Structures are given as structure tokens and as C-alpha cells.
Amino acid sequence: MSEKTYVPEGEVAPSSQIATTIEALAATIRARRDAGEESYTHQLLYGPADKPLKKVMEEAGEVGLAAKDVESELVMLRAMEHHAHGHEALVAAAGERVDACTDHLRYEAADVVYHLLVVLERYGIDLDEFAAELNERMTDEERPSGAVRLKQGHVKRGK
Numbered sequence: 723m724s725e726k727t728y729v730p731e732g733e734v735a736p737s738s739q740i741a742t743t744i745e746a747l748a749a750t751i752r753a754r755r756d757a758g759e760e761s762y763t764h765q766l767l768y769g770p771a772d773k774p775l776k777k778v779m780e781e782a783g784e785v786g787l788a789a790k791d792v793e794s795e796l797v798m799l800r801a802m803e804h805h806a807h808g809h810e811a812l813v814a815a816a817g818e819r820v821d822a823c824t825d826h827l828r829y830e831a832a833d834v835v836y837h838l839l840v841v842l843e844r845y846g847i848d849l850d851e852f853a854a855e856l857n858e859r860m861t862d863e864e865r866p867s868g869a870v871r872l873k874q875g876h877v878k879r880g881k
């Protein structure tokens with residue numbers, strides 16, 4: 723587990739954190755089909771299609787920019803480590819900037835995943851079907867036992 727994360731005391735961790743989280747988020751998004759206009763998700767599911775599609779592209783771009791910021795700060799940190807001997811405070815400050823940029827990258831990545839899940843829900847692609855797409859790309863050695871697969875005829879339709 724990352725040193726940046728924790729499970730609240732007294733709570734039992736699920737067997738897979740990310741699977742449980744994605745499933746819960748996808749279920750919330752699906753449930754927002756029955757919500758009112760005050761729900762942002764509902765607006766993305768039923769409003770003009772351009773809105774969620776533009777959000778996916780915009781947020782993906784923000785991931786790219788956030789990652790570039792991490793790169794720039796890493797270059798600064800390495801330079802500090804090489805040239806700022808005796809100036810531990812400068813090195814520590816550079817390390818904190820890397821850390822902050824990495825936090826921002828994670829934040830933008832979550833925005834992409836949320837909007838991607840909304841787009842999948844909007845067009846009726848459920849999580850199992852999405853998993854099957856990813857599973858098809860794995861080698862037999864990589865693919866977990868019992869992993870869902872795409873039926874022939876639906877494989878590589880996008881190519």
C-alpha cells in the first residue's frame with residue numbers, strides 16, 4: 723500500500739481496493755439515471771453527448787499536463803540533489819513540489835476515470851464488458867483464471 727493511503731481503523735479492507743471502488747462508482751453512476759437534473763452525472767448521461775465526450779478529452783489532456791509538471795519537478799529535484807550539497811532545505815522543498823505535482827496527477831487521473839465511466843454507462847458498456855476488452859489484450863499467462871472474455875465477432879471491432 724502507498725505510504726499516502728490508509729484504511730480507517732475498525733474497517734475491513736475489501737480483497738481488491740480498486741475493483742471495489744470502480745464497481746461502487748459505476749453503480750453510483752448507473753443509479754444517477756434515475757436522479758434529477760441537479761445531478762451532474764445525470765446531466766452527462768442524458769444531456770448533449772458533446773459534454774461528456776469533451777470532458778473525457780479535456781481531462782485526459784489535463785493528465786498529460788500534470789504528468790509533464792511531475793517531469794519538470796523531477797528534473798529540478800535531480801539538479802538540486804547534485805548541486806545543492808549542504809542545502810538540504812532546497813532539496814526537501816524540491817521533493818515536496820514533486821509530491822504535490824504527483825498528487826495533482828492522481829487527481830486528474832480520477833477525473834478521467836469518472837468521466838470515462840460515465841461515457842461507458844451512457845452507451846451501455848457495463849464493467850464486465852469493459853473488463854472483457856482488457857482481458858482480450860492479455861496473454862494467457864497474464865489473464866486471471868475465469869476472467870470474462872469477448873465473444874468472437876466483438877473482438878477488435880475498433881480496429
Ligand SMILES: N=c1c2ncn([C@@H]3O[C@H](COP(=O)(O)OP(=O)(O)OP(=O)(O)O)[C@@H](O)[C@H]3O)c2ncn1[C@@H]1O[C@H](COP(=O)(O)O)[C@@H](O)[C@H]1O
Binds near residue numbers: 750751754763777832
Ligand atoms: N467522481 C466523481 C467526479 N469526479 C469529477 N466530477 C465532476 O467533474 C467535474 C470536473 O470538471 P472541472 O474540473 O472542469 O469542473 P467544472 O468546471 O465544474 O466542470 P464543467 O461544469 O465545466 O463541466 C466537476 O464538476 C466535478 O465535480 C465528479 N462528479 C461526480 N463524481 C462521483 O459521482 C457521484 C455522483 O455525482 P452527482 O451526479 O453530482 O450526484 C459523486 O458522489 C461522486 O462519487
